[in-house]
Amino acid sequence: MKKIAVVALLIVAQISMAQTNRFVYQVTMKPNASDKKDVKTENAYLDISGEKSLFYSENRIKRDSILRSNFQSGGERGVNREQMESLRSNINYSVEKDKKSQKTTFKDRIGRDIYAYEEDRPLDWKVLAETTKIGDYKVQKAETEFAGRKWTAWFTTDLPYQDGPYKFTGLPGLIIKVEDSSGDYSFDLMKNYKISDFPEMNQFGNIIKLKRKDYLKQQEKFREDPMSFLAAGRGGGIAPPMRGGGGNPNPADMRKRMEERIKEEAKNNSNPIELQ
Template sequence: MKKLGIIALAFFIQHVSAQTNRFVYQVTMKPDAENKADIKTENAYLDISPEKSVFYSENRIKRDSIMQKAFQGGGGRGSVSRDQMENLRTNISYSVEKDKTNQKTYLKDRIGRDSYSYEEDRPLNWKISSETTKIGEYKVQKAETDFAGRKWTAWFTTDLPYQDGPYKFGGLPGLIVKVEDDKGDYSFDLMKNFKIAEFPVLNQFGTPIKVKRTDFIKQQQKFKSDPAAFMSQSGGQGGFATTMRVGGGRGPGGGGNQNPADMKKRMEERVKEEAKKNSNPIELQ
């Protein structure tokens, strides 16, 4: 009987240790280079299991949930109100997955109507300092690195049994509690953590196209410089409809029967406006 109790306890410990842990980070961004006073703040999740971790926007999973319920209810995209989706807009369109087994990092993002995925090919070379302090309840240690055109300072803790962090950051002997660039444009701050049953399924809008990181950047530039041509190459006029039909209603940009030329013009204006608002990306190189 005692032996059975020990076996049951062992299974319980194994089950608990295999659970996924969710770390909630507050992400502070200044994405507009011309207007640094326009500070965007939103929450993002870092879900960690023994095999992998995924970093993504809280608003994104909420949007996906609303859309899923709308389609399951038979209403489709048109049954979702524009205001409802506007309130869940995110500046974190990407997701970052780290494969613990192969020590590889992948970024997934959408350009136009297609999803793309690439493997990060630049290593994070950390310089660990002896400087320590306390952030919240955690004793943390300082580390610095140059990555993608920015100088980053991270504070990591060994109080938690994870060697990970938000975005592409990781590879330190502990969990990153805070990381920010020296210009104060981007900051990730750990707020709380709790256990979840499993990883949520993120809507990828089709199977991501696997490309090299340099090719992904080229595709981004093509889309920004000539969105209409890019959309036509990636699937014709259907691309315009997919991009424009966000939310319900029959107003501008709200679906319905729109003239393709008007849709094209409106899409180009929107892409240019979005590019202007995101002229200070997290990666400068």
């Protein structure tokens, strides 16, 4: 009986170790440089396992689930435009951190494809003596400058993780809160729970790996001339059929609407999280 009990405990321990821990952050953003009263708030997940962590938008997973369901049905049902619009996100990127290699990979969609680069700027933290309590956690203050902004973070050693939202990592604990000095961006831990594994994400189009400087060039090219960028697309990002519009839209009208939408999105994202 003792042997059975020991084996059972080992199995439980292995299952527990294999689980992924999900930390839910509330992300508060002021992405429009000309309208700082326009505050966007949404949730994002930081999923952590023993090998890696992944930071991404909650709305992305919800959208992916709808698209996957539509694909599995052969596209017969189409996708409800209003529903998809309600799940729009200002967090269109994902950030993966590899525990073994200590590499941080940033992925973002530009046009039809996903561009991925390895972050080449290490975070240089200054850990301060100041402590306080946020929720149930005793936290300590740290500061850094990154990508043109000054950041203040509060981390805890109450949890066995050295990680944080977005690209923030490198502190001796989990980041509970981090915000920039201008108050434009803030990440606040709301809750955490265990999940069985990392979610499956849709990857429409190609994944193009490149250097960060080349990603910035592609991003600028897209802003300047999005339609020609899409026309010369390397991938096969296929838009699913939408319900709610009715009829077959004129290609010229579609182009005009897309240009207007991209210009509006550029205006609404004129205050990005990274300024440099």
